[in-house]
Amino acid sequence: MARAKQLRSLKTRERLLGSAREFVSDVGFEELRIEDLVSTVGVAKGTFFAHFKDKDSLMDILIAERINALLDDMETVHNFDSVEHVVASIMPLLMFISSERYVFDIFLRLSGALAVEEIGKIAETIYRYDCILIDRLKSGPFRQDISAELLSEGIQAFSVSSIALSLCALHSEQNLENRLVIQLNAWMCPS
Amino acid sequence: MARAKQLRSLKTRERLLGSAREFVSDVGFEELRIEDLVSTVGVAKGTFFAHFKDKDSLMDILIAERINALLDDMETVHNFDSVEHVVASIMPLLMFISSERYVFDIFLRLSGALAVEEIGKIAETIYRYDCILIDRLKSGPFRQDISAELLSEGIQAFSVSSIALSLCALHSEQNLENRLVIQLNAWMCPS
């Protein structure tokens, strides 16, 4: 009963996702229009909503994909040898999330699980990100008086805070990185 | 004559603000509609926009008012004798900002100055908040290896991060406070 689904359905879904990816790289996340999407793919609007609950749900998937790609890169780094190293490793991720206010908004909205049973894709990446960080932090040259888990929480808090600031007119990308290095040094290597 | 006009103008503005405050306390910030507001006050829509640049601008004022009232309370505390004390002092503020996702969104958007010349009201409260914190932190029993300014930045980062989490379904208010105590202990009193 849940069998014959795969072939056509999956293909349609992939076509929608593929086209959506193109739109995003062309005009950005915020400018993606469902209407354009379905007309480009050549399916009915109803078909879109049969595959995705709503626009946010599509965004959740697309943004999570990008985050996961960045996490893949991050995972190739097996050790953090300094705070600067940590910051350099997570900067691509922060750059992406702060690339559009819209992306940051979606990220903030969907980063927490809406309900236990329906963990979104972005929420999953947060978890994965946390795991990666924690693993690398355990063996790093950082303070040992608190757990790696807590250490990770702090990194995320300072990251979000920095992104929020960077989305205001006065604060540039360079400032973001500098500020973060200072803050994380104070957080991770108190003298 | 010009004076009289100014007076009337001020009165209209005040009536709009007063009515807006009532709407907010009745239905919350998010549910405030310009349309309802002007029809209650008895002026035209255009009049609203003659007095306020846009809806955000009104929200900026209303939310800043509330924050300032909470900061007034906070100012009556002249010393922080522990991290718990810090958390207890700032909790009312955090509760307010996390009371509605909409308030948090506005807060995040307007907390940074949009441009040097047009510092918003919320941005001013952030500055004031920062000053209050820094002042109290200087004399508190906290780590001395970093500046009070940096200490304050961390408090704000953990606060924002905690609020964001608390706005997700899985995280309650109690958790917010507990989590914050743990985090700020690690931040402010590294052993």
Place this chain on the structure above:
Amino acid sequence: MARAKQLRSLKTRERLLGSAREFVSDVGFEELRIEDLVSTVGVAKGTFFAHFKDKDSLMDILIAERINALLDDMETVHNFDSVEHVVASIMPLLMFISSERYVFDIFLRLSGALAVEEIGKIAETIYRYDCILIDRLKSGPFRQDISAELLSEGIQAFSVSSIALSLCALHSEQNLENRLVIQLNAWMCPS
């Protein structure tokens, strides 16, 4: 083998009908959704349309069933001894048809034969209703200057008209019965 298939087919049809009856008694005719129906029964949407021409066709069957049950009751009355008696006898039927605007709509749409060859179930009940009425009217204490057939037409006209009115907000069930007694007295017993 063909028999077995036929049996299974009949069973599916019966299951669909049975489940539909439950839905109707739970949520009413209008709220019945084919989607809910098939998922409850555990068959695909297409299967429904293999058994029923369209949704109206199912409704035709379900509504006709109910009407026939009410006609069964009506048939136990063998004589009409007054207009009040007539009205009391047909009231259950009118109550059912006016129970939902949707039922009335379907009834109106399907009460006339769409084409000679495809007389619907409801159309058949109309015919049966007419026969019952005509039979009872022949021996009743009613005007004799016109045929029982015409008498019956009038009863139906006044009935439909009364139902239409009762489906408007201002008119209640009680009014329906009162109005009908007055009208039918004038129709059936002109002095």
Place this chain on the structure above:
Amino acid sequence: MARAKQLRSLKTRERLLGSAREFVSDVGFEELRIEDLVSTVGVAKGTFFAHFKDKDSLMDILIAERINALLDDMETVHNFDSVEHVVASIMPLLMFISSERYVFDIFLRLSGALAVEEIGKIAETIYRYDCILIDRLKSGPFRQDISAELLSEGIQAFSVSSIALSLCALHSEQNLENRLVIQLNAWMCPS
């Protein structure tokens, strides 16, 4: 405060109505599309909904207009000298209402007042129709044992019933008129 409305607003409303009338005469009531309407008139969709509650509300106005025009004609007849005369007088109206099933549906739905305070336009025409009928019936050569009001109710009941039948495939316009003459003779001139 309710002053400056008239000029532009009324003109826009008239343009919408005028264009709607054209659409209706071109493609019929059912085929009128709000989207086509606003794009033809050159206003935004929001403008339509600022002037009319919904599509039904527009239909109510358009159909009521037509009915009123037919009632204007009917009003030029000051006496009914026979049942045939009555039928001939109301036939244009019946023809219009039965011209599209959609029109009949709207008519049935909106002919009753939804609530005391919001009498629709069609409901008003029904009232007007009733008044006209009653007035002419008083002096006609019809039965005197019942009130003109009741007489009118019967005419309307037989009319609606006849229209409903005529909208079924088997029944033509000619039949409608013939049937009605027979029925109304029995109703209005019982021997």
Place this chain on the structure above:
DNA sequence: TATGAATGAGCGTTCATTCAT
């Protein structure tokens, strides 16, 4: 017979904001 993905086309909605008067 059975499947279930896809269709389709329009409606109503939203409401801050603008602009001609």
Place this chain on the structure above:
DNA sequence: TATGAATGAACGCTCATTCAT
């Protein structure tokens, strides 16, 4: 300053029906 009509553009929705497998 004040007015208020008009804008706008996309979203979500609906859900019976079809059709290729």
